[in-house]
Amino acid sequence: MNEAQVIAMLNALSQETRLRIVRYLVSCGDEGASAGDVGKRVEATYSRASFHLSALENAGVISSQRQSRKIIYRANFEQIGSLLSFLLNDCCKNHPDIRACCLSEDCC
Secondary structure, eight states, rough: OOOHHHHHHHHHSSSHHHHHHHHHHHHHHOOOOEEHHHHHHHHHHHOHHHHHHHHHHHHTSSEEEEEETTTEEEEEEEHHHHHHHIIIIISTTTOOOHHHHOGGGGGG
């Protein structure tokens, strides 16, 4: 992962509704969720949810797949993992104090 990708992902995640969307999609796992379901979950209109889903997809945080008449959105676990790995290993040089915080159940 390069710095431009990291910045794009962090920028996409730095908005409250988008962060809620990612948290919801992570909880949905591989099944994902439709834009309508996402909108209901984060209390956003369809157009507002679509706007945020598009921003997250453009940054690589989520992906979409058409299934019949619906578009199903999923968290991009590989990219999210790469982002966390970049932050932990590249930026923080795997500092033990930071690593300990990441592994703590108190952090979430």
